Amino acid sequence: MGIVRDGMSDVKQDEGGSAGAFVPSRRTVLALGAVAASTVVTVRPAFAQTAGSVLNCEIPVPSPDKVGNYIASDGTLVPPGTPGAFAPAPRPLTGEEVRVLMNHGPTPAGIDPDAAQAYLNYIRRLQAGTSGFTCFASLQMPR
Amino acid sequence: MAGPLYAADPPGSVASADLEGLTALFHARSGTTHILAPPAPQILRALAAGPADAGEIAARLADAFDLAGEEDAEAAISARLAELEAAGLVWRQSRSGSGQPPG
Numbered sequence: 307m308g309i310v311r312d313g314m315s316d317v318k319q320d321e322g323g324s325a326g327a328f329v330p331s332r333r334t335v336l337a338l339g340a341v342a343a344s345t346v347v348t349v350r351p352a353f354a355q356t357a358g359s360v361l362n363c364e365i366p367v368p369s370p371d372k373v374g375n376y377i378a379s380d381g382t383l384v385p386p387g388t389p390g391a392f393a394p395a396p397r398p399l400t401g402e403e404v405r406v407l408m409n410h411g412p413t414p415a416g417i418d419p420d421a422a423q424a425y426l427n428y429i430r431r432l433q434a435g436t437s438g439f440t441c442f443a444s445l446q447m448p449r
Numbered sequence: 450m451a452g453p454l455y456a457a458d459p460p461g462s463v464a465s466a467d468l469e470g471l472t473a474l475f476h477a478r479s480g481t482t483h484i485l486a487p488p489a490p491q492i493l494r495a496l497a498a499g500p501a502d503a504g505e506i507a508a509r510l511a512d513a514f515d516l517a518g519e520e521d522a523e524a525a526i527s528a529r530l531a532e533l534e535a536a537g538l539v540w541r542q543s544r545s546g547s548g549q550p551p552g
Contacts, residue, residue, distance in 0.1 A: 334513075334514050334515070336487060336510060336513075336515070336516055336517065337487065337517040338516060338521070338525035338526060338529075339525055339529070345485060345487070345488070346483055346484075346485055346486075346489055346532040346533060346538070347483065347484045348482070348484075349483065380540070380541075380542050408534075408535055409535070423541075427540055427541065431478070431540070433478050433479075442479075443479060443480060443481060446479070446535075446536060
């Protein structure tokens with residue numbers, strides 16, 4: 307794995323064996339790792355749902371309190387009719403459909419592929435307390 | 450052809466702690482906690498300067514680091530971005546630059 311201690315630090319641990327010593331260094335080596343390596347693990351939160359409920363939970367796009375708004379390609383909500391934005395999803399997306407989308411799988415039936423990407427970006431921006439958030443958060447949990 | 454453009458939440462919206470080489474990151478907006486290994490935290494910090502594709506991120510990282518395996522930098526960074534995207538820590542942004550992350 308990489309040998310960087312922290313971010314953009316300019317301090318590198320001495321590799322010469324002087325235990326605990328830190329020496330100033332202008333440059334730190336950052337190992338980018340193998341393409342197949344994994345560098346992100348998500349910790350399961352207390353409210354994670356079961357795998358079964360993940361398949362069946364639903365995420366409205368947009369949430370009921372924002373109904374009528376269009377969804378821009380980056381997932382932000384914009385006024386209805388905004389050029390380049392997409393009309394709300396004709397039906398809530400299921401957790402399984404969103405999980406498949408997140409893995410670059412096929413677009414849900416009846417959903418335009420470009421709109422689906424905008425919906426996915428909207429879903430990624432859901433905040434706690436927003437309809438569909440718990441469903442989305444549970445999708446991110448490792449199985 | 451340039452690759453997808455990625456954006457991340459500003460560093461101030463996450464809390465992080467160093468864990469002897471790994472980084473624990475609490476993403477307040479999603480309420481989830483992630484454990485990141487290099488170069489994922491460095492990629493997130495590179496995106497603090499603004500949205501970028503894998504090539505631009507490689508250039509930003511190269512400004513601050515000596516990159517190991519530099520010949521495969523873009524491919525490796527693209528793989529890391531896919532992981533970060535799946536975790537909800539980065540997202541793709543249109544090149545028109547329209548819109549900002551909510552709240």
